[in-house]
C-alpha cells in the first residue's frame with residue numbers, strides 16, 4: 001500500500017460577485033499577470049477581471065484562447081507569457097482554458113489563478129491538466145508540482161451560463177464517489193500519487209450526498225439565472241468537493257471510458273466532458289455488482305437533468321462492436337485509471353457498454369408516458 005497523499009489548492013473563494021474582489025487576492029501573489037480566456041469568456045468575465053486587476057495596479061497581458069488544451073496552444077501562450085515576464089497566470093473560462101493556464105503557469109514557474117466561469121467540470125482545483133491533440137483526441141494527463149494557488153468562482157457568472165453546463169458539472173461530480181469508492185475498495189492509487197485519505201473519502205462521499213440533495217433545485221436556479229443556496233451548494237460540490245474528491249480519492253473506469261470515447265470520430269465530439277462522463281459512470285456501475293434500485297437512482301438523476309444515458313443519447317447508436325472495442329481498448333490501455341480499481345479486459349468493457357445502454361433503455365421504456 002502506498003503512502004496516503006492529499007493535495008489541494010491554497011485558497012478557494014466562491015460567491016455572488018466574487019470577481020469584484022479578485023484584485024486583492026491576486027495582489028498577494030504578484031503584479032505582472034497574463035489573463036487567458038476565449039472569445040465568449042472575454043466578454044462575459046475576462047474584461048471585468050482585468051478591470052479589477054488594474055484597480056490594484058496589477059498589469060495584465062491579454063491572451064485569446066484558441067479552444068483546445070493542446071501542446072501547440074500551451075507553447076504559444078507560454079511564449080507570450082515569457083516575453084511579458086509574467087509571474088502570475090490567470091485562466092478564465094471552462095475546463096480547457098483552465099487546463100491550459102495550469103500548463104503555462106508550470107512552464108513559467110509562476111503562480112496559478114483559476115477563474116471558472118461555469119461549474120461544468122472539476123478541473124479548477126487539481127494539480128493536473130488533461131491534454132488533447134489539436135483535433136481533440138485525449139493524449140494524456142500532465143501532472144504539476146502544485147495545485148492552483150487561488151481559485152475564484154463567481155456564482156453570479158455561473159448562474160448566467162447555460163443550464164447544460166451545470167448539468168455537465170453535476171455529472172462530472174457524480175462520477176467522483178463512484179470512482180473513488182471503487183479505488184478505495186481495492187487500495188488503488190489516486191491522481192495525487194498515493195493511496196487515499198479519510199479526508200478525501202469523506203469529501204467524495206459528501207459530494208455525492210450534496211448532488212442528490214440539491215442538483216434539481218440548482219439546475220432550475222440556473223434556468224432562472226438566479227443565485228440560490230441550492231446553486232451555491234452545487235457549485236461547491238461540482239468544483240471543490242468533486243475536485244478534491246477525484247484527485248485525492250481516485251479515478252477509475254468512468255473517466256477511462258470517457259477518454260476512450262474521444263478516440264471516436266463523429267457527433268460524440270459535440271458532447272461535453274461531463275456528458276461523456278455520465279455515460280462512462282453508468283458503464284462503471286454496470287461493471288460492478290449493484291441492485292437495479294442503485295443503478296436507477298443514478299439514471300433517474302441524469303434523465304431529470306437532461307443528461308445522456310444511452311448510446312443513442314451520445315450519438316453512438318450506429319457504432320459497431322469494433323468501434324466500441326476501440327473505445328474499450330483506449331480505456332484499458334496501460335496506465336489508464338481503470339486499472340486502479342478493476343482487473344478486466346477491453347472485451348469486458350464492451351459488454352458493460354452494451355449493458356449500461358440496455359439498462360437505460362429499459363428504464364426509459366418503463367417510464368415512458
Ligand SMILES: NC(=O)c1ccc[n+]([C@@H]2O[C@H](COP(=O)([O-])OP(=O)(O)OC[C@H]3O[C@@H](n4cnc5c(N)ncnc54)[C@H](O)[C@@H]3O)[C@@H](O)[C@H]2O)c1
Nearest residue numbers: 040094095096117118120121122123126128129130161273
Ligand atoms: N484537469 C482536470 O482535473 C480536469 C477535470 C475535469 C475535466 N477536465 C477537462 O475539462 C475540459 C472540459 O471543460 P468544459 O466542459 O468546461 O468545456 P470547454 O472548456 O471545452 O468549453 C467551455 C465552453 O463554455 C463556454 N463558456 C464558459 N463560460 C461560459 C459562460 N459563463 N457562459 C456561456 N458560455 C461559457 C466557453 O466559451 C467554451 O466554449 C476537458 O478537456 C476535460 O478533460 C480537466
Ligand SMILES: [Zn+2]
Nearest residue numbers: 121122172277
Ligand atoms: Zn471529469
